[in-house]
Amino acid sequence: MEKGIGIHIEGLSKRYGEGDTAVDALKEVNMSVAPGEVVGLIGPSGSGKTTLLKCLGAVIEPTRGRMTLGGEVIYDNGWKISDLRVLRRDRIGFIFQAPYLIPFLDVTDNVALLPMLAGRPNGEARARALELLQALDVAHRAKAETSELSGGEQQRVSIARALANRPPVILADEPTAPLDSERALAVMRILNQMASQYQTAIIVVTHDEKIIPTFKRIYNIRDGRTFEEAGEGRALE
Numbered sequence: 001m002e003k004g005i006g007i008h009i010e011g012l013s014k015r016y017g018e019g020d021t022a023v024d025a026l027k028e029v030n031m032s033v034a035p036g037e038v039v040g041l042i043g044p045s046g047s048g049k050t051t052l053l054k055c056l057g058a059v060i061e062p063t064r065g066r067m068t069l070g071g072e073v074i075y076d077n078g079w080k081i082s083d084l085r086v087l088r089r090d091r092i093g094f095i096f097q098a099p100y101l102i103p104f105l106d107v108t109d110n111v112a113l114l115p116m117l118a119g120r121p122n123g124e125a126r127a128r129a130l131e132l133l134q135a136l137d138v139a140h141r142a143k144a145e146t147s148e149l150s151g152g153e154q155q156r157v158s159i160a161r162a163l164a165n166r167p168p169v170i171l172a173d174e175p176t177a178p179l180d181s182e183r184a185l186a187v188m189r190i191l192n193q194m195a196s197q198y199q200t201a202i203i204v205v206t207h208d209e210k211i212i213p214t215f216k217r218i219y220n221i222r223d224g225r226t227f228e229e230a231g232e233g234r235a236l237e
């Protein structure tokens with residue numbers, strides 16, 4: 001992996017609270033995800049998965065350590081970025097279990113909204129949205145209301161939205177939990193295609209047994225410590 005690109009975490013720790021009641025949720029975690037790579041983050045309940053995702057997503061502040069994103073140091077025993085809101089909006093894509101589309105915007109504008117908020121001209125933002133909708137096979141729904149879409153279509157739109165600002169990293173929290181096996185594997189196929197097409201580093205938090213065999217690399221988290229493992233990397237065809 002080219003040093004600097006993608007996402008790198010070194011010695012990342014997170015302590016909640018202080019004194020006798022302090023909880024060390026992350027203990028010197030190391031992680032590196034290259035552009036184009038999709039890695040799994042798995043571990044039992046309470047092991048620190050959500051805490052790690054929130055630190056990576058600049059939603060909560062780590063206690064110490066270092067994180068770089070797309071070649072830039074964003075945290076080094078303190079934030080190195082002055083506007084974390086802009087960092088989250090422009091440089092990190094989020095995919096959740098539910099699509100959370102905005103019901104009063106059509107499909108195109110759900111995807112175009114983030115580039116527009118990032119200052120792109122409307123025409124350019126919509127063109128980019130349409131390109132992503134095409135890549136995700138939902139361009140025929142571009143002008144539809146979100147409520148007219150099937151669940152699978154809504155999720156593909158939410159993936160297009162996560163890619164809209166071309167972030168170096170996408171964080172996906174249990175993206176396949178409510179889906180049957182075929183649909184879950186379809187989502188993983190899409191995430192892998194998008195990772196390589198747009199050179200995005202994608203981290204998928206999951207305990208979905210259906211998709212775990214698809215990862216080539218897995219970070220297993222136990223009691224706040226990560227262990228890197230080779231996955232089966234089962235082909236997605």
Ligand SMILES: Nc1ncnc2c1ncn2[C@@H]1O[C@H](COP(=O)(O)OP(=O)(O)O)[C@@H](O)[C@H]1O
Nearest residue numbers: 016023025043044045046047048049050051052
């Ligand atoms: N806001 C918080 N305040 C105090 N402790 C927390 C907080 N959030 C999580 N924890 C604790 O940190 C540990 C890791 O939690 P979490 O990251 O939610 O794990 P997971 O997502 O793997 O279930 C757990 O012991 C949990 O109780």
Ligand SMILES: [Mg+2]
Nearest residue numbers: 046049050051
């Ligand atoms: Mg959690």
